[in-house]
Amino acid sequence: MPTATKARKRKPIRESVTTINDDGSRLFLHPADVSGRFTLWRRLSAALLIGIYVLLPWIPINGYPAVFLDVMNRRFHLFGLTFAAQDLWLAFFFITGVGFSLYVVTALFGRLWCGWACPQTVFLEHVYRRVERWIEGDHMKRRKLDAHEWDTEKIIKRVTKHGIFIFISLLIAHIFLAYFISIPQLYSWMTSSPTEHWSVFLFVFIASAIIYFNFSWFREQLCLVICPYGRLQSALIDDDSIVIGYDEKRGEPRGPAKQEGIGDCIDCMRCVQVCPTGIDIRQGLQIECIGCSNCIDACDTIMDKLERPRGLVRYDSLNGLAGKRKRILRPRLFLYGALMLLGATAMTLSAMQLRSASMNVVRMTGAPYFITEESLRNQYLVRVINKENSPQSFTVQVVADDQSFTAQGFDEPLIVEPMGEEVRPLVISVSRDGYNGKFPVAINLMNDTDELIISREAEFLGPDPKRLKP
Template identity: 50%
Template sequence: MSTGSKKPNLASVTTVNKDGSHYRLHPADVKGRFTLARRLVAALCLIVYVALPWIKINGYPAVFLDTAMRRFHIFGVTLAIQDMWVLFFVITGLGFTLFFITSLMGRIWCGWTCPYTVFLEHVYRRIERWIDGDATARRKLDAEPWSGTKIAKRILKHGLFLIISCLIAHVLVSYFMSLEGLYAAIQTGPGDHIFSFGVIIFFTVVLYGCFAFFREQFCIMMCPYGRLQSALSDDDTMIIGYDFQRGDPPGKPKDPDAGDCIDCRRCVQVCPTGIDIRNGLQLECIGCANCIDACDDIMKKLQRPTGLVRYDSYNGLHGKRNRILRPRLFMYFALMLVGLSVLTFTVSKKARPFTAQITKMKGIAYQQDDTGIRNVLRIYLFNKRAVDASYSFRVENAPEWLKVSGSTDDLKLKPLGETTYTLVVIAPEENYDGPFDFTLIVEDQGGATVQQQVNFLGPNPRLYRKRLDEAKATGTNN
């Protein structure tokens, strides 16, 4: 593991040595308007990540993926396992939203709101800076031989890393177990919840390994989003770039032939992925804006205009007109609207406090006897509420002579309870005159309803009447 100085280049990844080992980065701390904004956004993200399992909506956590019961509660909407096709629209809607944002603003997601970046930059590296000191002190400590002070700092730092990783693992598991279930599991021995205990240990080890050692390598090597960046962006995408027309050639502050860049390498020192932004847009850049604050600070000290490194498009950095509205943006926006619109429509249908699915009995379209024509309906009910609920059935838009066999009220279900109920609908023989439609309505005690049009099936009315007449003539029943 190399700790010496290394100059970034475009031929290889800075964080990987020639022998394939990890070149450990020690990004310097930086202050500025973007750093402050990122910390405020990160604080909000951390609150949201941790608070979602605590916030109750309709009696369940805001996000509760109850894999044990195969029920998924997402912001008040409860989905059963058979509703998982909705995830297609969730993924497509969010995917094209990310494409749209990337085409417009580059990798702002990575640098500002990605959970991995938030935890690494605003939790783990803050702890490291607090214990080991600034970048210079950390590099010096790495190069020092083992001593009592170094061992103590390593134990304290990695001990805190393990504790934080374990806490994050518990928060992650609470999305699947609920806080009540997680707390109950913690109070008992690991043997009573061996699977949950194993999952927490697994995630603790993975998180600790990533944030303590792997770090920025995850973003560079494993995250597919960085690989898509070049395909999603164009010359008008807002990125972080270096104004080479103003900055080149780099030189000393008093050199009249030099540009505004003094080659202080401050932008390189603060970069969390170890690149030199002056080499242009690169795979490793996560759009964190550390280099902007670092360069602006130097420019202010030199009493020169800020913005040598700034948010701008490739065209803007080359003095060309920047187009915001362009074909790929419209395409991504249209696809985003399609995905989100279908998702919104689907979720609005699934947002009812219960599910009712009405089907015909399999294998038997209808039955007939001397009383008339019978259709058997199977009604699947699922109570999404966290309290007991009762249901009733009624028919509308049906002939007055239509009969419904079976109790149609006071059907009760426990929280998350489900059942299949059978209704028999009868058309008397003297009234039946062919197939017809009617509406079956299922209603709960709160007034929420699910209605479905049902097609009453039966034999050909002419042949049916003929058989009835023949049966009456012979005195037999068919």
């Protein structure tokens, strides 16, 4: 009997990783298929999430895809809002808000994200493993196929399976690329020679290879070895967090169904057979558990056949499983919730400050000021960015309190194309007699109705005024 088959019959141990054999080699898992209420809801939610992933680059909002991260032109379109590169500071509040939202969800429901919404779980369990079961059969047939010698049937099944895996990986990589270059541009590049856009072609090839490697071979190892969330979970949850657990009081001692004086658990190992990470949930909450609920549906099916109540394995808190009082509101939840609301509030208020245009003012390189026989001159570069999908007309006004000056460079309205930018020089001059020292200057960007869009402050520099006096 092959080593992998022997190792697979070894019961999982809480203190070791199930996917590692005694000799240190990799044990490939073949979880059994399962059906039930949670499995149905997970499949529906996975179909919805995959549909969202596929459709977002196709849905137009204000002339652009719903999500279009146009890195080449430094424009980011999110559900009708357009952000320029100068608006990327908002990403800090967005990322922190999402992070603390995940903290709140974890404190309440454990690794609900991992089992129900993580792309790794969604694609692996509801796409790749569905293909694998369709071609190679149930978990027992897949194990036998692994141990079987290479013959015509095995070669056909493996080539077919991996061919479909490669095709799906290419689809996922191309759709991901569409978020950055748009569907029309993607189609144009796909129908042209790879040498015309070799860097993009190389990106898709590498991305597809990584996706294929992950979902065809690496699989649960990403969750066990690379993803830090399982380790972070131990610091985020407490005994009142809703997790998947085994009711030890009800289930123990284990034994045959007809034996007197035993608990409800008949030690059928069905919960282990369906686990995508190969753990035994009856040994308690473990870092490998992704909260997928497969073991709940598997155990409920057995309880139905034995005409015993469901819930031997269920969603509950550790306190609930131990028969103790359960709490929903607790200090860490208030802390995580407050941080989440703080990030959401900051993000909302910051987004409200977004304008239809952006303007930067920098001093020209070279000397900070120039002196002529009649005046003192400062030179600036003004960059105006139109963030709208239509042309805009702007005027630039220069304002300085109690100071006489002239400004040149924006005598006429500035027309900026949709999503375009214009860079113009701005020259501010002060007569030698009127110069009384350096002073602040406000440079205002106005729209065609003379409404202030944005204002930037610069400083007019010059020497000591005494040096200019005759």
